[in-house]
Amino acid sequence: MDPRSEVLLRQAELFQGRLLLAGLPADDLLGQLPAASGWSWHAGELQTLERRFNGRCSFGVAPPPGEFDAAVLFLPKSRELTDYLLQALATRLAGRPLYLVGEKRAGIERAAKQLARLGRSRKLDSARHCQLWQVEIEQTPAAPQLDALAHHFTLELEDGPLQVISLPGVFSHGRLDVGSALLLEYLDNLPGGRVLDFGCGAGILGATLKRRYPQSELVLLDVDAFAVESSRRTLAANGLEAEVIAGDGIDAAPRQLTAIVSNPPFHQGVHTSYQASETLIERASEHLVSGGELRLVANAFLRYPPLIEQHLGACQTIIERNGFRIYRAVRA
Incomplete structure (x- = not known):
């Protein structure tokens, strides 16, 4: 209990x-x-x-x-x-x-x-x-409006400005975190098809991917209802369409994906937890087609390469900067 x-x-x-x-x-x-x-x-x-x-x-x-x-x-x-x-x-x-x-x-x-x-x-x-x-409750307050509580900000990206709508409680609320900022620089040459943004948060990565790969079918997944709602609003603010799913971890994701892109979560409430990201790595191959790619950003101190190679295949470190690394692996 x-x-x-x-x-x-x-x-x-x-x-x-x-x-x-x-x-x-x-x-x-x-x-x-x-x-x-x-x-x-x-x-x-x-x-x-x-x-x-x-x-x-x-x-x-x-x-x-x-x-x-x-x-x-x-x-x-x-x-x-x-x-x-x-x-x-x-x-x-x-x-x-x-x-x-x-x-x-x-x-x-x-x-x-x-x-x-x-x-x-x-x-x-x-x-x-x-x-x-x-x-x-002595005096009933006015009902709160999520629109009024949302943080609206603009990211100047190489594809043009991206409007972001972030709701309270969403990871990195109202700003671009360091890991995602790095990953945004290294989204080139992903395979086309059905692409998953795992742990989508406010939808920054998913919206950017949809804009860069308009012919791909983007799926955004997060465990948090406020993140799911943020992602839907971010997509709409940029005139983009994608499927947004509320689900617990990679098991909730569809199969036959051509790519999984992620800045995976590492918090469960106030507690630090790497279970979601480790399970993602362990089961990514079940969701990727042959030749499908996993590309994720993580703190450099985390020992992810051995885990990636054990469950998916050869792990390439694309870049290391500001305490983060971007890893890439392709399913055989």
């Missing part, structure tokens, strides 16, 4: 009615709170929850419809995303309680100050290195 869920269950008498659990972990909390439902923006956690609690959890960037007696927000990593989620939940809870739970190292005490903007807040519990806070 996730420690945040354990803290909630210490106060289980507060959570017996129609409860919405927002950003809930993929544990047994729904089993312990039979009247509760979930709202997730993480496709992998949703998949796990749906297997155990079919029909009790929704996915997306907005709260599900329906009436709730209370809601709990599991603190996300991003402060801007926390603001959006608190407001989105508060608009549905006039005169009712909203709870916030999170780990101390994730910044729950800082986030409690954000909670206080909605009413008189108080700390209910502190245990398992977590805290639980409550606020009664």
